[in-house]
Amino acid sequence: MLHCRRHTFAVILGxxxxxxxxxxxxxxxxxxxxxxxxxxxxxxxxxxxxxxxEDARVLKIAPEVQRAFDGSSIFTMEVVLDTQAISETAQAxxxxxxxxxxxxxxxxxxxxxxxxxxxxxxxxxxLPSFKPWAIFLTLSMPPAKTGVFLDAAFxxxxxxxxxxxxxxxx
Numbered sequence: 001m002l003h004c005r006r007h008t009f010a011v012i013l014g015x016x017x018x019x020x021x022x023x024x025x026x027x028x029x030x031x032x033x034x035x036x037x038x039x040x041x042x043x044x045x046x047x048x049x050x051x052x053x054e055d056a057r058v059l060k061i062a063p064e065v066q067r068a069f070d071g072s073s074i075f076t077m078e079v080v081l082d083t084q085a086i087s088e089t090a091q092a093x094x095x096x097x098x099x100x101x102x103x104x105x106x107x108x109x110x111x112x113x114x115x116x117x118x119x120x121x122x123x124x125x126x127l128p129s130f131k132p133w134a135i136f137l138t139l140s141m142p143p144a145k146t147g148v149f150l151d152a153a154f155x156x157x158x159x160x161x162x163x164x165x166x167x168x169x170x
Contacts, residue, residue, distance in 0.1 A: 050150040093134035100128040
């Protein structure tokens, strides 16, 4: 059990550090995380790193990013934000092997999580089914207000149908 707690703590710490680095990079001077991929004789491609945050600084598209996006003929999302993908993600976030969060984390840590998850409108009766990484993911973001984050905004604006991941814009 101690090994499991150490492993869980290491994973949570690593994810928290990665999220912090990404947040600082995106907020810094509104440059975002845009990479240009070039090769002689081929139209350049762009790769944009996004964060799932409702923060207005993240949702604001930098002019450089908008120009790259406007000049692109093909748009590809990392994740298709449709009903099936959302359902599969929700299923992955919960235990299906008989374990529960309270026994995995222990009473002391579990009881600390209950009021924190309540701030994210997750009722206590649902908590035992969540996996630790799902709790971390939820708590690593501020409570949702609008449900709109950059990937969702791109999906709503740029895809003709939510089940199509790759499409030709011309």
